[in-house]
Amino acid sequence: MNGKTKALLSAGCAAVSGAINGMLGAGGGILLVVALDIIYGGENDSFKKAVSGTLAVTLCMSVAAAVIYLVKGNVKLSDAYIYLIPSALGGIAGAKILEKINAKWLCRIFSVLVVFAGARMIF
Amino acid sequence: MIVDILVGFFSAILAAMGVGGGGLLVVYLTVFKNVSQLTAQGINLIYFLPSASISVFSRRKKLFSDWKTVLVMCLTGTAASVAASLFVGHISAKILKVIFGALLVFAGVYQFAKSLKKSDAKESKEEKKRKMRLR
Numbered sequence: 001m002n003g004k005t006k007a008l009l010s011a012g013c014a015a016v017s018g019a020i021n022g023m024l025g026a027g028g029g030i031l032l033v034v035a036l037d038i039i040y041g042g043e044n045d046s047f048k049k050a051v052s053g054t055l056a057v058t059l060c061m062s063v064a065a066a067v068i069y070l071v072k073g074n075v076k077l078s079d080a081y082i083y084l085i086p087s088a089l090g091g092i093a094g095a096k097i098l099e100k101i102n103a104k105w106l107c108r109i110f111s112v113l114v115v116f117a118g119a120r121m122i123f
Numbered sequence: 124m125i126v127d128i129l130v131g132f133f134s135a136i137l138a139a140m141g142v143g144g145g146g147l148l149v150v151y152l153t154v155f156k157n158v159s160q161l162t163a164q165g166i167n168l169i170y171f172l173p174s175a176s177i178s179v180f181s182r183r184k185k186l187f188s189d190w191k192t193v194l195v196m197c198l199t200g201t202a203a204s205v206a207a208s209l210f211v212g213h214i215s216a217k218i219l220k221v222i223f224g225a226l227l228v229f230a231g232v233y234q235f236a237k238s239l240k241k242s243d244a245k246e247s248k249e250e251k252k253r254k255m256r257l258r
Contacts, residue, residue, distance in 0.1 A: 007192045014200035022207025043193020051141030052182040059175040060197040063202045066168040075165025083131040083170035091177030110142040118227025122204035
């Protein structure tokens with residue numbers, strides 16, 4: 001797969017992921033990780049690449065969605081205050097783990113949580 | 124309050140690792156804190172931002188090497204997300220959720236099976252061959 005094809009496919013998958021996120025509120029990121037892993041070739045480092053790419057996209061989508069939620073009044077910023085510092089600290093720890101962890105184990109943790117998330121959606 | 128902080132911390136670790144925690148915070152908020160689903164989703168969105176920003180920032184060099192693709196993905200993803208939420212609305216799509224949930228379960232099992240085949244090597248065999256050829 002050449003670079004242009006990869007870029008186009010990635011953009012398409014991101015759009016689908018975004019649409020799912022917009023409709024259901026969550027879940028698009030999971031399919032995007034799986035799709036990007038396939039596009040990047042399923043190599044040992046491709047899973048981490050897929051995860052990083054998805055995080056970047058999900059971050060952008062979440063900013064947009066958060067703004068919409070705040071403007072619509074579905075949530076107040078003060079509701080989330082208590083979680084902000086733990087989030088930052090967790091982010092630092094998580095980023096370090098992401099760097100060091102074996103891709104195989106990252107994939108397994110991911111898979112288990114995906115099944116859990118899917119089951120929650122069904123029931 | 125300590126529990127809030129601990130739950131936030133551990134779900135943020137998972138979020139930064141890209142595994143999302145399966146919406147653990149949303150479950151915690153709706154089940155244990157009696158927060159409404161919509162507000163819980165809103166809190167989840169806001170709390171995700173510091174964790175994800177730090178993770179993306181720490182991976183910036185790897186992402187930057189392919190920045191055009193990442194940028195295009197961010198733009199298409201965000202545009203699709205906003206369009207879907209504005210025009211389609213949050214369809215009380217129980218059926219949509221069930222179908223998507225089933226897809227996720229399938230994706231999770233498939234991904235797990237794939238991971239069983241992955242080797243522990245940092246480089247793939249092809250990478251090693253390529254490096255040998257270049258010597």
